[in-house]
Each structure stands twice: as C-alpha cells, then as structure tokens.
Amino acid sequence: MSHLSDRIFGLAVILVALVYIASAMQIQVSFLSDPVGSKAFPIGVASVAIICAVVMILRPDEEPEWPELWTVFSIIISIVLLIGYSYALKPLGFIIPTAIVASALSYQITPKPKFAVLSGLGLSLGLFVLFKFILDLGLIGFPKGWFV
Amino acid sequence: MDILANLSLGFGIALSPYTLMLAVIGCFIGTIVGALPGLGPSNGVAIMIPLTFSLGLDAVAALVLLTSIYYGAMYGGRISSILLNIPGDEPALMTTLDGYPMAKAGRAGDALVISGFASFIGAFLATIGLMVLAPLLSRVAYQFGPAEYFALYLLAFSTLGGISSNNQAKAALASCIGLMIAMIGLDPNSGLPRMTGGNLHLYDGVDFLVAIVGLFAVSEIFFFIESHGKSSAVGIKVDKVTVPWAEIWSTRWTMLRSSALGFFAGVLPGAGASLGSFMTYMMEKSIAGEKGGFGTGVAKGVAAPEAGNNAAAGGALVPMLTLGVPGSGTTAVLLAVLVTLNITPGPMLFTERPEVVWGLIASLLIANFVLLAMNVPMVKIFVKILSVPPALLLPGVTMVSFVGIYSLTGSYFDLLLVVAFGVLGYVLRKLDIPTVPVILGILLGHQMEKQLRDAMVLSDGEWQYLFSSGISTGLIIASILGFLAPIFLRRILTKPQAVSD
Incomplete structure (x- = not known):
C-alpha cells in the first residue's frame, strides 16, 4: 500500500x-x-x-503525505473557482470575479470570513487601480453596458 | 582591452536615467518578491514576465528590469531563509542551516548584513567571471553545428535532474513531459498540426509562460490551502541593524573561495545554484572542521552559501547566453524572457546584438551595487514584508498571475491551461518530481528536435553523424555519465536536510 x-x-x-x-x-x-x-x-x-x-x-519512492479528504475537497473547490474565473474574466470584467475568487481563496487558506472578504475586495480594487491606471494595461473593470 | 570597450558600450546603455530607474525599481520589486515566504526567484520572475511584456517596453529595457528583479529576488530570498527558516527556493536551503540558528540567537540583523555582503561579493565576482569567460566560450560555440547542439541539449536534460532530484527516473520523466508538451502545435518543418487533438487553440502550441506561471506560481496556492497558511516557523524580530565589520572581514577568504567554486558550479550545464550553495557550504564546513561550529549559527556558515549561490547564479548565465542552455530554474526563466523578446541566445548574440549582452552585464553590475545599498541599510523595510499573511498574499499572487497571462494573450483558453499546469505542478511536486525540467523541455523542445532533424538532413539520415565530431561525441558521453553519476554519488553525498525547531 x-x-x-x-x-x-x-x-x-x-x-x-x-x-x-x-x-x-x-x-x-x-x-x-x-x-x-x-x-x-x-x-x-x-x-x-x-x-x-x-x-x-x-522502484517506487516512499509515499508522500497526501492531504486529508476535506482538504482535497477544498483544493478541488478552488480549482473549480479558478476555472470559472478563467471563463468569467472576459464577459464580467475584472473587479467582480476577482473580488469573489480572491475572497474565496483567502477563506480557503485561513478561514476568517471578515478578513477573507476584505482581502478579496482590497485585492480586486487595488490590483485594478495598479493595472489599469499605473501600469496602463487594457483591463475592463465591469461588464459592458454598466457605467457607459 | 576588448572587455573595457565592450563594457563602456554596455554602460552607455545601462547608465541612461531611464534604464537606471528601471534597474532600481526592479531591484526593489525583486527583493520584495524574494523576501515573500513561499515565493522564490523563479516563481517571482515568472509572474513578472507577462506583466513586463504587457507594458510594451523595448528589449533592453525589459531585460534590465527583469534581470534586476531576478538579482533582487536572489538577495531577498535570504531574508525569509534567515528569519523564518523558509527557503524561497532550493539554493537558499543552505542559508537556513546557519542563518536561522543565528537569528534565533538574537543576531538576525548581523546574519542579514553578513549574507548581504556575501551575496554582493559572490554576484560581483561572478559578473566579472561572466565578462571574461562568456566571450571565450562564444568563440568555441561557433564550431557548433546541429549535431553538437543536439548533444548539448541532451547534456542539459540528462544533468538537470542531477543533484537536485532524488530519483533519476523522475527527473528524466519530467524532461519527457516537457518535451511532449513542446511537440504540440504546428510542425516547424512541414507546417502541419501535430498532437493538437484538433483543438484550434493548441495550433500555436503551449506558451511556456503559461506553463511557468502555472507550475511555479499557481501550484503554490494549493500547497497553502493544504497547510491552511500555517507555517511551522515563528518569525523573528530584527531589532537593530549594525554592520559587523570585523566579522565580515573574518569571512573574506570564505567569500572569495565560495565565489570561485560557486561560479564554476554555475557554469556547468545543469548544475546551477543549488549545487553551488551546497558545494560551498560543504567545502567551508570541512575547512573549518569541528571547531568551526557550522550549523550552530556562525558567520562563515551564512557567508559561504550566499556567496556560492549568487556566484552560481552569475555563472549559470555563461552557458545560457553563449549556448542558449540554461543551467537552473531561474536561468530557464530568464531564457524564456530572452526568447519572448525575440533574442536568440547563442554565440551569434555576442556579435550581432552586443548592446544586449553588454547592456545586460553592465546592468547586472549596477543592480548589484543598488542591491547592496538597499539591502544593508534598508533591510528592515523588507523584513516587514514577511508579516503579510498568506491569506492575503497567495490570492494576490494568483490574481496577478492570471491578469499577467490574460493581458498578454487575451485568451480564456490560456487561463484554463494555467489552472491545468497549476494542478500538474501540485501533483508533480507532491510526488517529488522536479518541475524545472518540464519548463526546460517546453522551452527547448522545438530547438532540440530541429537540430536533430537538421543534422539528419545534413547526413542524409545517417545516425552516426551525431558522433562525427569530437565535441558532439564528448557531449554525448558526458550526458550519459552525468545521468548515471548521481545514482552512485547520492549514496556518498547525502544532502543535509533543513533544520527543525
């Protein structure tokens, strides 16, 4: 075994x-x-x-330490989230999907709901300002048709 | 005098205010990236590449920025090794052996300053070595034809796993995975699609930036989810930073010896910085003997691996620039930078694009001084970075990686590939299969196949042509020996494991 x-x-x-x-x-x-x-x-x-x-x-090596079932489950959730993020980035813009996914990932690492939501929002807005206005990358903030 | 003339050309490019500013910014970002626990030079530079390209900098500027980040990350890596006992990457492991005990003994500031000086000496001497050795080697490289290049790639792959992996079969498998991924896309000779499974997105092949970001950066988040952001080590505070001149002076021979040995370890294809820091630490440990107290937190034990590690990083640039064969994970990432900038490393680079080579060397020298200035008096600023909680840091790194790739290619399919490579990286690292050969395979696969096919065109299909010259025969023999030697050497040379609390 x-x-x-x-x-x-x-x-x-x-x-x-x-x-x-x-x-x-x-x-x-x-x-x-x-x-x-x-x-x-x-x-x-x-x-x-x-x-x-x-x-x-x-000639197999010693068995690595695999995480317990619950952790495997949360890794799978984060994979699904990231796949969803890949599809969402274009139609939904940067800010909303990033805030959701970053909060969720943060919660998976350390389960503190308040901190997770705040880091998600902070990362999403902070990175958007950094990328859009300081580095001048062509990012879309919100879905097309909002604030036109 | 050639070197001086070339250097002045280089400094002419690197000393413009704009490039200088990029070098300073790069050093600053690099040190932060290197200091962040869990982010080493390879994954740090990996996330920065797509962003830099989206900025639309020209080749020299992008190169200066990214190499400063790379050098900065090499410096910054020692901060998390010493204070948290978490090496950012493999070569930094040796620094934890004496750095962490020293920090626990309340001498964290001294350890940081000594290692900063050692890094400076190592990197500085290696850059000088690079200036002397690289043009010589590029002259030899003119005699390389397709058969020799094929043999050289073979050598790179067979030695890359070498010391850093514990299992040769796994290292070789990693190279094969990379090469198999590289074959996806249009066949370079016939222009017909191969291995794409009919998926149009794959016709252009798999971009190595996607693979690098996935394997190095995104896989990290799964590890943090697994550990729930708990790191076993407790951070150590830095109170006052003074420069222990006497102690630095006492390590002068250690630094010089380690720089020389580290440089040569770096020049060997496939050996890279891990071997450099490992060999220098072991060498100094045996010179100091039992009384040296290595492993208990002595200055020499911090100076040796840092000088060796940074010298090896400089040495690894020699085969990378002259032959186009990177020796380590981070040079593989830098090669990716060059290839993306449409600069083909190799002997021709020195004659056709001297401004790139010498601009790079000059900016390395400048970056080194900037880093010394930043890392000794300002080290306390970077220490603060360590207190960023993983629950904020890792989502941030992931989002930056995604945006970098997205703004570069604008394709959701590449983002899906990033996720796939992240999962692959997690599984490979769990199974102790090295990920650097995978990157190298994707990066060099096309060239390796092309050289083999060109060699066969020249010889009309005679396989013996691969052994037709002394150089290629020697390289093929060296690659067989280099692949087999670690299997036997591993019993004699056991790697010291990280110190536990």
Whole structure:
C-alpha cells in the first residue's frame, strides 16, 4: 500500500504516452519530408517517458503525505473557482470575479470570513487601480453596458 | 582591452536615467518578491514576465528590469531563509542551516548584513567571471553545428535532474513531459498540426509562460490551502541593524573561495545554484572542521552559501547566453524572457546584438551595487514584508498571475491551461518530481528536435553523424555519465536536510 502513488502515476504516464504515440502515428506527413520526419521525435520522447514510468512502478519512492479528504475537497473547490474565473474574466470584467475568487481563496487558506472578504475586495480594487491606471494595461473593470 | 570597450558600450546603455530607474525599481520589486515566504526567484520572475511584456517596453529595457528583479529576488530570498527558516527556493536551503540558528540567537540583523555582503561579493565576482569567460566560450560555440547542439541539449536534460532530484527516473520523466508538451502545435518543418487533438487553440502550441506561471506560481496556492497558511516557523524580530565589520572581514577568504567554486558550479550545464550553495557550504564546513561550529549559527556558515549561490547564479548565465542552455530554474526563466523578446541566445548574440549582452552585464553590475545599498541599510523595510499573511498574499499572487497571462494573450483558453499546469505542478511536486525540467523541455523542445532533424538532413539520415565530431561525441558521453553519476554519488553525498525547531 505504501508505494501506491508512484505506481498509479507511472501507470497514468504509460497510458498517456501510449495515446500520445498512437496520435503521433496519425500525424499527416507532407510530401516535402526530411529523413527524420514529424513522427520520430515525439514517438522517441514518449518511449523514454514509458521507460521512466516503468522504473517508477518497479522502484517506487516512499509515499508522500497526501492531504486529508476535506482538504482535497477544498483544493478541488478552488480549482473549480479558478476555472470559472478563467471563463468569467472576459464577459464580467475584472473587479467582480476577482473580488469573489480572491475572497474565496483567502477563506480557503485561513478561514476568517471578515478578513477573507476584505482581502478579496482590497485585492480586486487595488490590483485594478495598479493595472489599469499605473501600469496602463487594457483591463475592463465591469461588464459592458454598466457605467457607459 | 576588448572587455573595457565592450563594457563602456554596455554602460552607455545601462547608465541612461531611464534604464537606471528601471534597474532600481526592479531591484526593489525583486527583493520584495524574494523576501515573500513561499515565493522564490523563479516563481517571482515568472509572474513578472507577462506583466513586463504587457507594458510594451523595448528589449533592453525589459531585460534590465527583469534581470534586476531576478538579482533582487536572489538577495531577498535570504531574508525569509534567515528569519523564518523558509527557503524561497532550493539554493537558499543552505542559508537556513546557519542563518536561522543565528537569528534565533538574537543576531538576525548581523546574519542579514553578513549574507548581504556575501551575496554582493559572490554576484560581483561572478559578473566579472561572466565578462571574461562568456566571450571565450562564444568563440568555441561557433564550431557548433546541429549535431553538437543536439548533444548539448541532451547534456542539459540528462544533468538537470542531477543533484537536485532524488530519483533519476523522475527527473528524466519530467524532461519527457516537457518535451511532449513542446511537440504540440504546428510542425516547424512541414507546417502541419501535430498532437493538437484538433483543438484550434493548441495550433500555436503551449506558451511556456503559461506553463511557468502555472507550475511555479499557481501550484503554490494549493500547497497553502493544504497547510491552511500555517507555517511551522515563528518569525523573528530584527531589532537593530549594525554592520559587523570585523566579522565580515573574518569571512573574506570564505567569500572569495565560495565565489570561485560557486561560479564554476554555475557554469556547468545543469548544475546551477543549488549545487553551488551546497558545494560551498560543504567545502567551508570541512575547512573549518569541528571547531568551526557550522550549523550552530556562525558567520562563515551564512557567508559561504550566499556567496556560492549568487556566484552560481552569475555563472549559470555563461552557458545560457553563449549556448542558449540554461543551467537552473531561474536561468530557464530568464531564457524564456530572452526568447519572448525575440533574442536568440547563442554565440551569434555576442556579435550581432552586443548592446544586449553588454547592456545586460553592465546592468547586472549596477543592480548589484543598488542591491547592496538597499539591502544593508534598508533591510528592515523588507523584513516587514514577511508579516503579510498568506491569506492575503497567495490570492494576490494568483490574481496577478492570471491578469499577467490574460493581458498578454487575451485568451480564456490560456487561463484554463494555467489552472491545468497549476494542478500538474501540485501533483508533480507532491510526488517529488522536479518541475524545472518540464519548463526546460517546453522551452527547448522545438530547438532540440530541429537540430536533430537538421543534422539528419545534413547526413542524409545517417545516425552516426551525431558522433562525427569530437565535441558532439564528448557531449554525448558526458550526458550519459552525468545521468548515471548521481545514482552512485547520492549514496556518498547525502544532502543535509533543513533544520527543525
């Protein structure tokens, strides 16, 4: 049981590398080709990756300390938040999504609600002023159509 | 006399008020970034790159700004090592061994000043070494053809894991992951898409800035969520900062020896600053012997790794500028800076863009003096930075990373990739798989494949061509030895672990 992580990761790498090799085989070849071509290098690298993964499975290291289930859950929440943030930044502008996501991340690190909300708001407004007015980056503050 | 003429060219560029101002700003930001617990030079510079490019600075100005940030972060890293026992990155680990005990003994101010001087000596001597050695090496590099370059990249990848990783298979796997990601996009020879899975967003390939920011900066937030922002170490207050001249003078030979050794460790491809600070600490420890009291908080134990670490950082610029092969995580990030600025490092850089090389060297020298001035009298200002709570700092770092990438590419897809790389970085670091080779793979993958294919075009597909010259054969043998040696050396050289409270 104690060496499971390395073995699972090794297995995952082998699967990904096999898919990678399979799709490298499908690469379209142009008529003007060089002796090596587009396929050889990706296939070679993926093969070396498979060798490394096999070594990892055969000689795994000590198990790392994984966080407990509740922490894994809050890491997953923050991943989902960041994915949402990626989609929201363009349509919703900078200030609102940043305030929400920064507060949520802050709360996940140290669960103090008041501090989290204040840091979220402060970061959102402070960074907006810094980026927009001092560094002159092309950021949009609010959704289009508000304050026009 | 060549060097003097070149230097005056460099200073002509670097001493303009505008560039000077950028250098000062860069040093200031860099020291803050380096001092922040959990942020080291690599991730510090990583978040700053996209922002700098969005500012629309020209090549020399951007380079001056980012290298000052890089040097500043190297200086700043020692603050969190000494006061909090939290090294910002791998090379700073050695500074905690004597710096933290010294701070606990109430001599935090002395430790900061001594390490500041040691950093200055190390970085200054290394910059001079860089001026002497780099032009020589760039002359040798003219004899490099595709086969030699391919062998050189091989050497870089096989030695990079080396000392810093505990498991060669994992280090090699990390390089492969990077190279596999680099292959995504349009094939450079045929112009046809590869490995994109039909996703149009991937036709341009994966931008290494996205990977750097994800792997270095965003993965950090998951670690902080895991630890709930609790750091085991308690911060130590700095009361009065005086300059302990006598003690600094007593470490003069330590600083000189460590600078020389650190510089050469930095020049070796793949070794970098970790090896520099490790070797210098061990060397000084054995010279001082049992009576030296290394590990209990002595001045030499602080001076040696800081001089070695900063000298190695300068030394690592030699292969990076002359051959385009970075030796460490931070030089990999700097290479990313150059590539993004459309500057191709290599021997041609010295003849075609001398203003870039010598402007960079001159600004390194200037940055060094600025940093000494900032870090000794003003060290108390930077110490205040340490009290920023992680619950404010980490969301801030994440948001800055996202905005940097977003304002550079304007694409939500790249932000999704940043998140993906953040998760990948978390898993890799949990499994003790180094992330620097992944970056290097993404950065150098195209070049490595191109050189191999060019070599095969030249030889009409004869594989023996890779061994046709002495240089390439030597490099390939060195890369095999460099890959195998750590497996045996690791039993003899055991790395000292961080001191615990």
